[in-house]
Structures are given as C-alpha cells and as structure tokens.
Amino acid sequence: MSKRFTLINFSIVIIFLLTTIFPSGAFSYQFSPRDSGRIDKKVDESHGQGIETFKKARCPNCGMEFFYIPGKDSPHSHWVQYEIPEDRDTPDSGSNAVKKEDEAPKAEEKGLLGLFTKKKEAQEKIAQNPSEKDALSLPSERFQIKRYELRQKLTCPYDGYSFFPEGDVIEERKLMKASLMLEEASIIESSFSKSIPFGISKELKQFGYDLFMVPEEEKEKKDAAIKGEAQDAFSALGMLKAVFTPASSTPAFSTSPSVGQTAVIPIGPDYVIGPGDTLIINIWGSVQESFPVEVDREGRIMLPKAGPVYLWGMKFQEAENRIREKLNEFYTNFNVDVSMGKIRDIQIYAMGEVKKPGSYAINSQSTIFQALYAAGGPTKLGSLRKIKIIHADRKVELVDLYPFLLQGDNIEYSRIQSGDTIFVPPIGDVVAIAGNVKRPAIYEAKSEILLSDLLDFAGGIAPTGNLQRLQVERIKDNERRVVVDVDLKASSKGEVLYKDISMRNGDLVMVAPIVRLRHNFVSILGNVENPGDYGLTQDMAVRDLIERAKGFMPGTYLYRAEIARVTKDRSREIMPINLDKMMLGASDENIALKEWDILLVYSEAEASAPSYVEIDGSVNKPGKYELTPDMKISDLIFRSGGVKPQDFIRGAELFHIIPGEQPVVIGIGIKRISGANIAIDKDILLQPGDMLFVKSEPKLTEKRLATIKGEVRFPGAYPIMEGERLSDLIERAGGYTKE
Numbered sequence: 001m002s003k004r005f006t007l008i009n010f011s012i013v014i015i016f017l018l019t020t021i022f023p024s025g026a027f028s029y030q031f032s033p034r035d036s037g038r039i040d041k042k043v044d045e046s047h048g049q050g051i052e053t054f055k056k057a058r059c060p061n062c063g064m065e066f067f068y069i070p071g072k073d074s075p076h077s078h079w080v081q082y083e084i085p086e087d088r089d090t091p092d093s094g095s096n097a098v099k100k101e102d103e104a105p106k107a108e109e110k111g112l113l114g115l116f117t118k119k120k121e122a123q124e125k126i127a128q129n130p131s132e133k134d135a136l137s138l139p140s141e142r143f144q145i146k147r148y149e150l151r152q153k154l155t156c157p158y159d160g161y162s163f164f165p166e167g168d169v170i171e172e173r174k175l176m177k178a179s180l181m182l183e184e185a186s187i188i189e190s191s192f193s194k195s196i197p198f199g200i201s202k203e204l205k206q207f208g209y210d211l212f213m214v215p216e217e218e219k220e221k222k223d224a225a226i227k228g229e230a231q232d233a234f235s236a237l238g239m240l241k242a243v244f245t246p247a248s249s250t251p252a253f254s255t256s257p258s259v260g261q262t263a264v265i266p267i268g269p270d271y272v273i274g275p276g277d278t279l280i281i282n283i284w285g286s287v288q289e290s291f292p293v294e295v296d297r298e299g300r301i302m303l304p305k306a307g308p309v310y311l312w313g314m315k316f317q318e319a320e321n322r323i324r325e326k327l328n329e330f331y332t333n334f335n336v337d338v339s340m341g342k343i344r345d346i347q348i349y350a351m352g353e354v355k356k357p358g359s360y361a362i363n364s365q366s367t368i369f370q371a372l373y374a375a376g377g378p379t380k381l382g383s384l385r386k387i388k389i390i391h392a393d394r395k396v397e398l399v400d401l402y403p404f405l406l407q408g409d410n411i412e413y414s415r416i417q418s419g420d421t422i423f424v425p426p427i428g429d430v431v432a433i434a435g436n437v438k439r440p441a442i443y444e445a446k447s448e449i450l451l452s453d454l455l456d457f458a459g460g461i462a463p464t465g466n467l468q469r470l471q472v473e474r475i476k477d478n479e480r481r482v483v484v485d486v487d488l489k490a491s492s493k494g495e496v497l498y499k500d501i502s503m504r505n506g507d508l509v510m511v512a513p514i515v516r517l518r519h520n521f522v523s524i525l526g527n528v529e530n531p532g533d534y535g536l537t538q539d540m541a542v543r544d545l546i547e548r549a550k551g552f553m554p555g556t557y558l559y560r561a562e563i564a565r566v567t568k569d570r571s572r573e574i575m576p577i578n579l580d581k582m583m584l585g586a587s588d589e590n591i592a593l594k595e596w597d598i599l600l601v602y603s604e605a606e607a608s609a610p611s612y613v614e615i616d617g618s619v620n621k622p623g624k625y626e627l628t629p630d631m632k633i634s635d636l637i638f639r640s641g642g643v644k645p646q647d648f649i650r651g652a653e654l655f656h657i658i659p660g661e662q663p664v665v666i667g668i669g670i671k672r673i674s675g676a677n678i679a680i681d682k683d684i685l686l687q688p689g690d691m692l693f694v695k696s697e698p699k700l701t702e703k704r705l706a707t708i709k710g711e712v713r714f715p716g717a718y719p720i721m722e723g724e725r726l727s728d729l730i731e732r733a734g735g736y737t738k739e
Contacts, residue, residue: 043623212377276344350375353382436465611688
C-alpha cells in the first residue's frame, strides 16, 4: 500500500513539474543572425521588361489585318473600363477566403446537428456585424458586385469595328460610362463612332406614339395592383377608413392623374368667357376697389351698383370693355383693370383607340394634346392623322398631328369646349422606312404618299446611306413580298435626284449603307513623333510618310523597318527595308506605298532584348539588374544598395562570361574601408549573364538566443555563448521563484 502511495505521489510531482514549473515552451533556443527578422526580397529588373513589339490582329467584322502594341496606346487601340462580375456569398469576401479551409469540415455536417451549427454561426456573425443580416438571411442565393478593370480595346482602321484582342465580344452595357444618363447612340453618332453595319435593322417603331408614353406606366400599374389588394384586405377587416382615408376627400390611392390641376396658363384677348371663370376687377382713382367675381351658370357676373352683366360667349377683351362701360354708368374719374383668376374646367370625352377611354375634366385652355394625354394617348392601332373633335352641336373637325410632330406647326382648330368628344379612329395605311435615314420608323399615310414624302418624314438620307442602293419591299396582292430597286443620284448642288414613285400600304423602304471600308490611306506605327493614318497621295513613298509623321523619335532602330502590305486574301505580307540606307539616298529602299500599307518603325529596345547581370549574397538588394554600357562590379554593388554594414565581408566570386570562350569563376577581393565604403581589387567590366556572389562570415556576426519562461525570476530571451549549460541560463534568469 505504501509503495502504491509513493508511486502516486511521484507521478503527481512529475505532472506538477511538467505543467507548472517547466511548462511546454519554458525553454526555447533559436539561432538569430544580426539581421534576423528581415527577409530579403530580390530585385528583378527584367520583370515586365520583355520586348514590346507589334502584334497582328484580324478584325472579326471585315477580315482585315492590322497591328497594335499589347499593353500600350496606339492609333488603333485605347483603354476602357470593363465590368467583371465577382460572385461572393457575403459582403466580406476577403474574410471568407481566409476562412474557407476552416469551414470546409463544417460544410460536411448533415442533419439536425448541421442545421443548428449553421444557425449558431449565422447568429454569431450577425451579432459581430449587423450589416451581414440581409446577406446571411438567404444563404442559398448568391449575388454579384460590379468590379471594373482596364482592358485594351482595338478599333479596326478600315471599318471602325471595335473588339477586344482576346476575341471577346464587347457588350456596351458592361462598359463603364462617364454618365449614367447616356442614351442609345443615334444613327448620326454611330456613323462617326462605330462600324457601319452590313445589314438593315427592321426593328422599327411607329412614329409619334412616344409623345404620349409614360415611362413609369408599367410600374404604376404594379403599384396600383398592390395598393388595390391592400385596400381589399383592410376593407375586409373594417379598417380601410381609419387607415387610408385622410382628412381631405382625395382618395388615398389614386393612380389617375389630376387633369384639372394644370399649370398657370396665360390667356390672350381671344379667350372666351364661360360659366366657372373667375375675373378679378381692380378699380382705382376716385374709387378704390378690388374684388373677384365668378361667372355663374347663366353666364353673368354681379357688379356693385351696376348689377348683373352677361358675359358668356364674349372674348376676354370684349368682356373687359363691357365691364368698363357698365361701371361708367355709376362712377366717374376712375380706372379699371380686369384680369383672369381661376379658369374653369370643362368636361370632355375621349373615345375610340385611346388607352383609357372615358370622361375627363380638363382646363378650358387645354389643347387636344392635353386632352389625349389625359386619356393615355392613342394606342398604336389608333390614327394620329384623322383624329375627330365632335362638338356638342354635332359639328366634326379633323385633326392631323403630323405637321406639329414633324415640323412644329401649330394645329388650327376651334378650341375644345365642354361636352366635346375626342374620337381616335383606327389607323390608316402605313408605310415604313429603315436603314440609313435619320429617322427610321413606321409612318401613317393620310392619303396617297410619294417616296419623296416618306424621305421627308424620315428627315432625309444619312451620310452613310448608299444612293445607288435603295429598295422597296412591297406586298403584292396580299400573297407575296417583292423587291423593287430605286436608283438615287446626287446632283452637283448636293440634292438627291430620283424617279418618284407612289407608296402602297405595307411598303418597306430600305436604304442600304455605303461600303464599310475606309479607302485611300496608309498607316505608320512605332517610334515616330505622330503615328497614325495618313491620306495616300499620288507617288507617295516611305520617306514622304515618315516626313508627314514628323520624323523619328530618339532611339529608333534604323537598320530594319517593315511594310505590311495587304494581299488578295486580306492577309499581310512583310517587306523589310533599311531606313539607314534610305536616309543616305538609296532609292531602292524608298518603296512606293499602296493603299492600306502599314509602315512599322522599331525602337532599339524592340529590336534587341536588354541584357541583365545578377548579384547575391551579403548585399542589401540582391537580384537581377539591367546591364548598362561600361558597367563594372562596383557599379553593380552600388545598384544593389551596397554591402550589408553589419556583415564581415570575405570577398566575392564572379561567374564571368567571356565571349567565344568557356565561362570562368573569378575570385574578387573586397575590403571594407568604413561603413558601406569598400575597396575592390579587380573591378572587371561585366558581360551579359554574369553573376556576382558577395561572401560573408556568418559565425562572426550571428547571435544565439535562448528563451526561458515559467517560474523563474527574470523570464525572457538571453544571448548565450557556445558551451553554456541550462543551469547557467537558469542562474542568469535569477533562479526559481519561491512558488
């Protein structure tokens, strides 16, 4: 029993010593040179310094080849911000990336335990960062953020087509725009900034109907439906009146516009007075008086002393004169001024092909446009050229909106009166024009319409329209489509001459584009002052093109340039020339240029790759450095930041390349004079590929540290000497504590 007790006590003592007196990590030993903690990052001047040369690209639109410099601006390339979608689960993508490995085992948990674990983790994340609540509430959904990067976009010099050299299709919606309010480019803008398309788009809209389009119409319908459902729900609970009815009589959810509330409209002397109008009469002189009067249902107003005055049907100027005459009977030495106050509302009806037929209260000054707008405008099956205004006396007026829509001409018709009906009949015959015109659309024909009329409707032919290719696609006998060609010609005065033809219902006029490719130019790229495209003149040669480009830039490689000439299959053949000989007068090098030639002028850096030398060892910035002319060992050491001041230098070794012979290793004597100043016994000229290694004696500068922790008086890191024992370290640390 006593032996057993002693064994237990001994075990407890051992455990106590291992866990309390000498815990794990109580002693540690590390080798620490004087520059420990510093990780040398080697310099590499060759990184990203490869030869930048011309690269050939083929336009996917026209098939022509041209040249550009990858990663650099050139006459046929520029940079754009392009959207790159990035998927992530939470707003903090960085933290997710770090935790990915830790969370991998948890992702395998299944069943009830896994659900509780995920719920707990989500609650902890929300507690730490409340902004993550929305993202964590739908873990199955992923969302995208918009991130943009600079990408090089090429523009074909022959047809203006834009594309990425990687072969991606450019999506305009993914390009970062300078303004979010940019609208779609017009055909005029596209003719200057984009490629001329091959075909003709037949996606046409009916002309004029956009005037009555409400942008938020669909959204308003959805909102109205939601509000209607809410009204029904609260009505069922008996709470609609308490919740939704305000103090005024205006309904809480009213989706139709208040057409009676219009802006203040100035009236002219021809305005016709009627019941509901309010006049403001100002009198001054012997009598000072100002009062409003309203025209009653019988068309009269009541004046002080003068009594009732009948004004219904009078023009405003006539009404003012009538009031002045009536007051003259009772007052003398006075002046009177009459102005309009509130203008009456009238009741009209909108019927036929309108979006919202019915009865509307509109201002008596409203035009037919305002009346139609109140009804939502005509549908696309309604006419814009034969709208009827049916007066109460059954008199009918026809209104054509095209003169106003196309030319801004005022529409002459009698003013809309109370009780009038605006009737929109079905649309009449239609003809369309597509392609390279300024306003392609579907137009309504009021009666017979000529081709010239249709071209006038469309604003004329665009600059990119082909006058030799105009086609009319016609439906014949309601059985088939036929094509009729029409030749247009431009006169010396710039007018378009052609044989006019009558258009029929359903005709489609197509104006084809001109030839897409640009002609009569040559290009020069590379190391010249003004690279780009230049017009080709008669007998133009290489020297002429260089002079027009303002000559060479410094560092031009004169012993070879290249002319890239288009072959029959639209590829390029390369013709080398010697610029040095050409500048000295060699006529055979001054080659005559042809259409679409590209002259490539190289710099010396593009013609030959830069050379490098390396340095390693006891220097501050080891790595690879560009070899400059007459560069020596001392220059390389200086470029690398010099030798390390704390190291004991023991010379260097140079791996030296001798042209035409075997490489050799040369010992170099290096002696420190003071600080970073050194003396070199063999300061050799370096060759491409040489490598210098600066040696040092680490044992003379290294230090050894031992760390002691736990129950000692002075725990910490102590420098130790070779041969020192553990007992000596404990003694230097003050020995054990009393505990």
